[in-house]
Amino acid sequence: MNNLVILIVIIPLIASFFCLIDKYIPHLQLAQIVSIGATLICMALLAVLFPPIFRGDVVSYSVGGWKEPLGISLHMDGFAWISSCMSMVVALFALIFAWAEKEHGNLFYFVFLIFIAGMQGVTLTGDIFNMFVFFEIFSIASYILIAYEGKTKSILASFNYLLISSLGMGFFLLGIVILYQHTGVLSLNDIANLMSKAGNSDFTLNLALICFVVGIGIKAAFIPLHIWLPDAHAFAPHPVSAILSGIAIKVSFLAIWRIILLFQAFDIEHIFLWVGAFTAFLGVIWAVAQVDSKKLLAYHSISQIGFIVVSFGVGRPLALDASYYHLLNHAFFKSLLFLCIGSVIYATGQRHIHKLGALRKKMPTVFFSFLVGMLAICGIPPFDGYASKALISISLNKHPVVYFFIFLSSIITVTSFLKLSGIFTGKPNKEKTSFISYKIPAKMRLSLVALSIICLATGIAPHFWIRTLDTFVTGRKLDIIPTVYSLHQLVATLLMVGLGFALYLFIRSSPGKKTLRFIRGFRLGLNNSILLVVVTFLIFILLSWIVAKGFVQF
Amino acid sequence: MIAGYLIIGLFILGIWGMVKKDNLIKKVIALNIFNSSIVIFFIYLGSRTGSTAPIMERGIKDIVDPLPQALMLTAIVIGISLTALALSFIIKIYRRHKTLSIYKIQKKSEHE
Amino acid sequence: MKESEIVDMISRKLAPYILLFGLYLISFGHLSPGGGFQGGVVLASAVILLCLSKGVTQVQKLFPTEKISLLETSAFFLFLLIGIVGLLAGKFFLENFLPLGEAGEVPSGGFIFFLNIIIGLKVGAGISLICFYFFREK
C-alpha cells in the first residue's frame, strides 16, 4: 500500500523516458499514448488509495528506507490526495487536447510529464527542502512549456517569468536557511511538533515564513506578485495554459496553505483576507479591459485566486472548506474555458475578441461547453461556481467590506464574460473566412465534453461535495452546513446578473470603451515588476514585525 | 559577524542588479550573484558548527554539519540549469529584436 | 576560428587527464569530495575544451550528438530502474540492495557506486549536449 505513494511520482518519470525514445519508433504515437496511460495509471493508484485516506489515515513513504529526520519522505493525507486527484484529472484532459492538436513533438510530452511529476511531488512532499526542489522541477518544466511554440512573445513572457520566479525561489531558499539555522529541522512534521510546543511568537520564524509565502506567492499569483501571469498564460500553447491556470497556481497556493497552517501564523492568514479582496477586484478590472481572449481568461485566473485567498483568510473551518471547494471548481471550469478558447483559436486562427463572432452555429459543441464554463465562473445556479461562491459569501458574514469587494468582482465577472461570449453570439466578422472549416477533432471535443460534465457533476449536490471536502481537508470539523440555495443568495445572484448586464451596456458605450482603453494601457515593465516583488517582500516583513510587536490586531 | 553583513551586501547587490540593469545578460549575471550569496550564507552558517570537512575517516571528530552542503549542492545544480535556459531564451529574443536592452524590447513588443 | 598550435596541443594533451580526473571524482564520490554531478561536469568540461580548440564539428565526429543524447536518455532510465529494483526486492525505492564492503574501500557504498556512475554519465552527457547546442546555434 505504501509503495503506491512513491509510484505516483515515479510513473510520470518512467513514462517520460518512453516519450524520449519515441523518435526511434516512428508512426506509433508512443509519446501521446504513454503519457495518457501514465495519468490513467496514476488515477487508478489514487483510487486504490481512497479507502485508507477516507478513514483519515496518513500514508507515508520514506525514500531509500531512511526514516523521517534523515531521509526524504512523502506523506499522503486527505488534503494531498484530493489535490493530487484534481491535477491528474485536469492533466489528463489537457493531454487529450494536446494530442488532438497534433502540433507537438515528443519533447512536449516529455516536459509535460516532468511537470506533472514535479507537481505531484510538491503536493506529497514531507519536508520543506524537497518542496523547493519539486517547485524548481515544475517551474523549469513550465518555462519550457510556455516557450515551446517558439513565438517571440511567449519566449519573452517565459523569460520574464523565469527571472521573477527565480528571485522568488531565492527568497524561498533564504527562508530554508533561516528556518534550519534557527530550529535545526526541515521536515513538516517536526515543524508542526515544534510549533505545538512553543507556539508561534518568534520573529525569526515569522521571517522564514514570509520568505516562503513570498517565494511561493509568485507562483500562486495573488496581486502584488501576479505580474508575470497574464503574458505567460496567454501566450502559452492552449493545453499548457489550461494546466497552468487550472492546477499550477492552485498547487502553489495549497503549498502556502499548508505552510501557513503548519506555522500557526493566524495573523498572516488575516492579512490574506485583504490581499484576496484586492486580488479579486483588481484582477477582474484588468480582465474586463482585455481584447485578447486568452489574456482575459488569464486575468480571470488572478481574480478567482483572489476569491480563494479571501475565503482562506477568514480561517474558520467552513471558510476553509469553501475555499477548497472553489479552488477545485475553478481548476475544472478554468481549464474548460481555456480549452474552449483554445479550440476556437485552433479552428479560426484568431484570438482577438472583436474579430470573432457568430460561432454558435458553426461550433455547437464548443459553444455549449463554453456556456457551462461561463455560467460556472459567473456563479449561476445550478453550476458549481454558484455553490462555492455562495459558501464564500456566507463565510464572509463578519467582514462586510470584504464582502462588498467580492460582490463587486462577481458583477464585473459577469460583465467580462458577456463580453467574451460575443465571439459566439455576436455578429459575424467581416473578414474573409471562407477557407476556415470550423471543424475540430473528435478528441478535442471529447475533452471539452468530459470537463463540462465534471463541472456539472461538482455543482449538482453541493451538500454532498462540501461534506466530502470537509472529511478530506479539515478533518470533519463542520457540524452544520448552511444551505446554499437560500432566498438571500438567490436574490444576490439575480442582482449580480442584473448589475453585470447594466455594466456590460456601459462598457459598450463610447465613454466605457475609453475607460477600458485607459486600463489596458497600464503596464509595468520587467524592472518595475522585480522591484515590486522586492517591495512586497519588505512590506510583508514590516507587517509581520508590526503584528509581532502587537501594535495592530487583525 | 562582519562576514554576515558582507554576505547581506552581496545579496542586496544581486537584487539591485536584477532590478536596475537594463541589459538581459546583466540580469542573468545578477541572478547568479544573488543565488551565490544565499549559497555562501548557508555554507558560512553551517561551517561554524565544527572544524573539519564532513568526510568519514577513522579518528575524525568535530565535523561541520553536512546537511547545508548537500542542500546547497542541489541549489547550485538548479542554478546552472536556470542560467542555461535563460541564456538560450536570450539568444532567441536577440535574434528577433536585435537588441538586449529590456527597455527597447518592451517598447518594440508593445507595438506589435 | 583561428587555429593556434599551442592551444591545440595543450588541449589535446590535457583532455584525457581531465576525463581521468572526472572518472576519479565519480568513482570515489562516496569516499572523498566529489560525486556523480561534479565528476560529470568535469567530464563535460573536457569535451568543451576540445570543442573550443578543435571546433564543434570535429568533436562531434568523436562524440556524435545522437549517441550522446541516447546515452543521456538511457542513463536517466537506468537511474529509475535501479530505484525500482530496490522496490521490487521488497525494500524501499532507491534502497541499497547490494552487500556492503568494508568502510573506506571503494565497494563500501553498495549500489551508491553504480548510482554515481550513472549520474556522472547523465550529467556529463547532458552538459555536453547543452554546450553543443550553444556552439551550433547560428
Place this chain on the structure above:
Amino acid sequence: MTETILILLIILGILSLEFKDLLNAVICLAIFSLLCSLLFYYLHAPDVAIAEAAVGAGVATVIFVLTINKTRRKEEVEEEE
C-alpha cells in the same frame, strides 16, 4: 580570511555588473565563482567547492561567452524613459 574573500567577491560583483563590455563582465563572474569555490573550501565544504569550480567557473562561463558571441558584446547605452 573569510572577510577578505567576501570583500573581493563584492568588488568583483560590482565590477561584473558595471562593465559596459559584457565579455569583461563575464570574466569577472568567472573569477567570482572561482573565489566562491575557494571560500567554500576554506569553510570545510570541499564537495560544494568542486561543484562550484566546475559549474560556475567552467560551464557557466563557456555558455555566457557563447551567448555573447551569438548576440552583441557591448552593452547599449540606456535611453532615458
